[in-house]
Amino acid sequence: MRAPTALTGHRSSVGVLAVAAATVAALLVAGPLQARSNTLPAGNLVVNPGGEADQPPTDTNAVVPPQGWTTTGTFTSIRYGAPDFLTTAFAGQIGGGNNFMSGGKNAPLSTATQVIDISIAAADIDAGGVQAKLSAYLGGYNSQGDAAIVDAVFLSATDTPLGTVRVGPVMPADRQNKTTLVLRSAMAAVPKGTTKIKVVLTSTRADGTYNDGYMDNISLELGATPPPPPPAAGKPTLAAACSGKTLVATLKPAAGTKVTSVTFLVNGKLIAVDSKAPFTLRLKMVGHPAYLKVAARVRVSGKPTLVSKTIKPC
Numbered sequence: 686m687r688a689p690t691a692l693t694g695h696r697s698s699v700g701v702l703a704v705a706a707a708t709v710a711a712l713l714v715a716g717p718l719q720a721r722s723n724t725l726p727a728g729n730l731v732v733n734p735g736g737e738a739d740q741p742p743t744d745t746n747a748v749v750p751p752q753g754w755t756t757t758g759t760f761t762s763i764r765y766g767a768p769d770f771l772t773t774a775f776a777g778q779i780g781g782g783n784n785f786m787s788g789g790k791n792a793p794l795s796t797a798t799q800v801i802d803i804s805i806a807a808a809d810i811d812a813g814g815v816q817a818k819l820s821a822y823l824g825g826y827n828s829q830g831d832a833a834i835v836d837a838v839f840l841s842a843t844d845t846p847l848g849t850v851r852v853g854p855v856m857p858a859d860r861q862n863k864t865t866l867v868l869r870s871a872m873a874a875v876p877k878g879t880t881k882i883k884v885v886l887t888s889t890r891a892d893g894t895y896n897d898g899y900m901d902n903i904s905l906e907l908g909a910t911p912p913p914p915p916p917a918a919g920k921p922t923l924a925a926a927c928s929g930k931t932l933v934a935t936l937k938p939a940a941g942t943k944v945t946s947v948t949f950l951v952n953g954k955l956i957a958v959d960s961k962a963p964f965t966l967r968l969k970m971v972g973h974p975a976y977l978k979v980a981a982r983v984r985v986s987g988k989p990t991l992v993s994k995t996i997k998p999c
């Protein structure tokens with residue numbers, strides 16, 4: 686913990702040299718969104734998602750609330766390359782532009798809030814067909830426990846919260862005690878009745894005087910919910926046995942599947958087609974070779990499947 690007197694109180698007397706090496710850590714990335722329907726707004730819906738609309742001075746004690754956001758505490762845009770903060774080299778690695786955002790000077794808790802109107806997509810949302818992807822680069826300073834989170838809160842037309850999706854926090858252990866940002870992303874179904882999404886950036890101070898919960902490139906996108914995968918159909922089973930000198934082969938459909946027709950083959954030769962359950966082949970054993978390969982070609986929900994069995998002749 687730092688004394689509350691230093692102007693930029695996050696500075697450690699011993700840790701400054703460890704700051705330079707910025708590492709892009711292992712990413713936890715959700716999959717791509719499906720193609721959008723016509724009513725879904727395209728691309729990142731967040732305004733000024735990375736502080737690029739702002740002109741913060743190099744004096745990091747300045748508090749420059751990012752445009753497009755309603756802030757509390759000392760939430761601010763900061764220039765990459767400001768002494769003892771994230772470097773311009775790191776900004777280049779993540780497409781961070783000129784600025785990032787932070788909890789700022791002195792406040793233990795700083796927030797920035799933006800409400801996004803998505804009522805244009807209400808019909809798709811109410812049909813249950815929309816998902817949201819939230820992502821952000823999040824991090825902090827050296828080994829300090831200051832951290833940032835981003836929430837997207839789904840709101841009804843009357844501002845009732847219907848659900849939340851969150852990314853972060855990225856704790857010191859998640860960033861190897863380095864001054865850096867790590868990409869985090871998450872997906873969630875947009876609840877029916879949602880007409881707005883409130884995006885809340887929260888920086889929380891744990892150490893020192895400066896609130897070093899850092900973030901950049903906040904992104905919120907909407908996409909169509911992908912169709913559920915078809916249920917994995919079980920395989921039908923083929924039983925073959927002798928009844929006297931007659932071979933009896935029976936095709937048993939897997940549970941929950943609908944078999945419409947079965948074609949029985951013996952040693953590759955089509956013998957019979959049965960389109961009514963029970964699916965059975967009865968074959969008198971006259972002059973067959975030492976072994977028989979009995980096969981059934983089955984159509985399960987329109988998809989062809991082959992099952993076979995090798996038996997001794999009766």
Ligand SMILES: [Ca+2]
Binds near residue numbers: 826831891892897
């Ligand atoms: Ca701090």
Ligand SMILES: [Ca+2]
Binds near residue numbers: 735736781
């Ligand atoms: Ca930026």
